[in-house]
Amino acid sequence: xxxxxxxIIAGGGLGGLxxxxxxxxxxxxxxVYERQSELRASGSGIYIxxxxxxxxxxxxxxxxAVEGAFRGxxxxxxxxxxxxxxxxxxxxxxxxxxxxxxxxxxxxxDAALGAGVRIQTNAEVIGATPRxxxxxxxxxxxxxxxxxxxxxxxxxxxQALGLEQVHEQSxxxxxxxxxxxxEGDIPAADSSKYIENWNGTRRLLITPVNKNITYxxxxxxxxxxxxxxxxxxxxxxxxxxxxxxxxxxxxxxEVSWGVYSVIKxxxxxxxxxxxxxxxxxxxxxxxxxxxGMAMQNxxxxxxxxxxxxxxxxxxxxxxxxxxxxRDIVEHCQKWSTxxxxxxxxxxxxxxxxxxxAMANPWVxxxxxxxxxxxxxxxxxxxxxx
Ligand SMILES: Cc1cc2nc3c(=O)[nH]c(=O)nc-3n(C[C@H](O)[C@H](O)[C@H](O)COP(=O)(O)OP(=O)(O)OC[C@H]3O[C@@H](n4cnc5c(N)ncnc54)[C@H](O)[C@@H]3O)c2cc1C
Numbered sequence: 001x002x003x004x005x006x007x008i009i010a011g012g013g014l015g016g017l018x019x020x021x022x023x024x025x026x027x028x029x030x031x032v033y034e035r036q037s038e039l040r041a042s043g044s045g046i047y048i049x050x051x052x053x054x055x056x057x058x059x060x061x062x063x064x065a066v067e068g069a070f071r072g073x074x075x076x077x078x079x080x081x082x083x084x085x086x087x088x089x090x091x092x093x094x095x096x097x098x099x100x101x102x103x104x105x106x107x108x109x110d111a112a113l114g115a116g117v118r119i120q121t122n123a124e125v126i127g128a129t130p131r132x133x134x135x136x137x138x139x140x141x142x143x144x145x146x147x148x149x150x151x152x153x154x155x156x157x158x159q160a161l162g163l164e165q166v167h168e169q170s171x172x173x174x175x176x177x178x179x180x181x182x183e184g185d186i187p188a189a190d191s192s193k194y195i196e197n198w199n200g201t202r203r204l205l206i207t208p209v210n211k212n213i214t215y216x217x218x219x220x221x222x223x224x225x226x227x228x229x230x231x232x233x234x235x236x237x238x239x240x241x242x243x244x245x246x247x248x249x250x251x252x253x254e255v256s257w258g259v260y261s262v263i264k265x266x267x268x269x270x271x272x273x274x275x276x277x278x279x280x281x282x283x284x285x286x287x288x289x290x291x292g293m294a295m296q297n298x299x300x301x302x303x304x305x306x307x308x309x310x311x312x313x314x315x316x317x318x319x320x321x322x323x324x325x326r327d328i329v330e331h332c333q334k335w336s337t338x339x340x341x342x343x344x345x346x347x348x349x350x351x352x353x354x355x356x357a358m359a360n361p362w363v364x365x366x367x368x369x370x371x372x373x374x375x376x377x378x379x380x381x382x383x384x385x
Contacts, residue, residue, distance in 0.1 A: 004029040005308070006144040008134050010125035010157050012039045014291045015277025016150030017108035019298030021059045022377070024115035026306045032112065033123035033134065033142070035151075039109055041101035043256070044178045045207050045215030047194075047288030048104070049371040050094045054378040055295045056107070060114070065107035069099035070208040073192040077354055080199040082243050085351045086358045087193070094371050096288075098194070098207050098215065100178075104291075125149075128157040130271025132311075135160075145311045147273040148301075150294070153261045155279030163275060166264040170284055172201075172343050173259035175218040175232060179250040181211065198350060199240040201343050202227055206244065216247060221343070222259050230257050260284040262337060268326070269318035272311065276301060281329045286339035289332050289370050296375040300325050303377030324376060332370040339367070 007023050009016045012034030024030045048056070048065070056062035075096075076087040090096050113119065127135035132147045134157070149157020158164055186195075186206070197204045201224065207215040218237060220227040226236055231254055238245035263282040268275055277294030304321040308314055342350045357363045365372075 005146065005305075005311070006030075007146040007148060008033065008132070008142045008144040009148040009150055010128070010134055010155075011149065011151035011277070011279070012036075012109070012119060012121075013041075013150060013152060013277065013294070014105065014108060015279070015294030015298055016148070017105065017112050018055060018059060018295035019148060019150060019276065019301060020117040021061065021108060021112040021115050022299045022302030023305065024112065024117045025059070026302050028302075028305070030112075030116070031118045031120060031142070031144075033125055033136070034119065034121050035124040037122055039105060039119065039121070041105040043101050044176045045098050045209040045213070046101045046104055046291055047096060047098050047207070049096050049288065049292055051371055051373050051375050052289075052292035052295055053095055053097065055292075055299045055375050058299055058375075058378045059108070059111045061107040061111035064110060065104045066097050066099055067103070068210045069097045069103075070210055071095065071097045072194045072208070074194070075196070076190070076193045077196045077198065079351045080240075080347045082197070085198075085354050088358055088364075094368065096371070098209050100209055100213065108295075125151060125156050127160040128273050130161065130273050132272035145272065146305070146314055149273070149275040149279045150277045150298070152278045153263065153282050155275060157273065158263075158265065158275045158279050161270040161273060161275070163265040163267055163270065163280075164263065165266045166262065168262045170260040170262070170340060171221050171223075172219055172284075172340060173222050173228060173257055174285070175228065175230065175255045175257050176215070177232075177251050177255040178209065178213050178215050179247060179252075181208065181214045185214065185247060197241050197244065198347065200347065202237070202240050203343065204237065204241045204244060204248075206247065214247065216251065219343070228257055230254050260340075262333060264330075264333070268322045269315070272314045272318075274301065274318050281333060283333040283336045284340050285336070287332060287336040287367065287370065289336065292370065293329050293332055296373075297325055297329065299378065300376035328370060328373050331366070335366055335369075
């Protein structure tokens with residue numbers, strides 16, 4: 001019997017855990033190194049489109065990730081007069097659910113542990129080499145047949161390998177928070193919708209997560225000092241979105257603020273070390289696909305490596321994986337960035353652009369291309385033993 005190939009992964013986020021679970025299910029020996037003292041999701045709720053749900057199904061993490069989660073039927077944009085700009089129905093075969101990030105992370109963690117993955121916390125990676133090595137702040141080095149950097153936007157693995165080509169930060173950012181949901185918060189006729197409300201360069205996105213929690217994202221340019229205050233100026237936001245003042249009122253004492261990163265790399269691997277997820281291809285959240293792309297790429301990587309039985313064959317397989325997956329990822333990055341551009345248009349022009357864009361079948365197909373994509377390996381990963 002041939003020896004198991006080994007993989008070491010920097011980062012226990014969505015990308016790292018999905019990759020770990022997928023590799024372990026194809027009989028790799030996998031260890032995840034996470035810098036935090038425990039696996040912890042940053043942020044509040046998360047959108048998972050059809051492609052991401054298919055990955056979760058393939059990893060055996062779907063049911064836990066979506067238990068009690070909200071499944072919307074429409075994605076609606078409204079203007080500064082609370083008039084509907086567009087209300088797009090979400091087809092039944094293109095599911096979109098919203099869940100708590102920590103629930104999704106727990107489902108991926110359990111899938112990984114169930115497949116035999118080891119997870120080591122308090123393990124900060126500070127460097128990597130193309131020889132499948134990760135270097136730690138403790139001074140230690142771990143070696144494996146394959147090393148993976150799934151260590152997010154500020155990836156030390158990407159930096160060590162010199163792969164970065166572009167790292168831009170957006171002019172816009174988001175305050176994200178969860179509030180308790182109450183009966184009647186959203187009028188019954190709108191209760192199965194995701195509602196994106198615009199007013200000038202400010203936006204309030206209302207996302208039911210489950211019957212107890214609603215996720216609010218309040219976005220604005222990073223130069224909008226009043227609106228981006230992490231002690232949310234409820235008066236200001238309620239004046240912009242009076243119809244939702246009862247939700248804004250429920251925001252807690254302090255919330256988190258962050259701008260978005262776009263990362264592009266000249267390659268996703270060097271030798272036997274690879275990067276994926278935000279480390280390789282972070283994108284603005286406008287299409288709700290950054291996490292989906294991270295999980296999808298992890299499964300695709302494990303799928304291409306399924307046919308590899310020697311260390312020597314790994315670099316070619318990594319190139320093949322990048323060749324297969326790069327197009328859909330970059331497409332998604334491009335359209336997510338484009339969507340963000342409407343922030344800076346005058347209200348009436350924005351409404352016209354959104355309406356015309358969504359009525360154009362070609363534009364709509366570009367926006368939903370990732371959601372419609374069947375992730376590599378989503379039907380082929382064998383069930384865990
Ligand atoms: C406002 C906002 C809203 C979003 N909404 C959505 C959405 O609705 N749907 C969606 O699909 N995506 C969304 N995204 C994108 C999504 O959050 C990311 O694409 C996703 O989290 C990427 O996963 P990752 O595992 O690559 O990175 P991360 O989630 O950043 O995980 C990286 C992990 O690595 C660890 N780490 C970092 N550095 C080190 C180190 N040096 N050593 C060891 N460990 C380390 C971190 O602690 C973390 O656990 C959103 C992003 C933003 C900013």
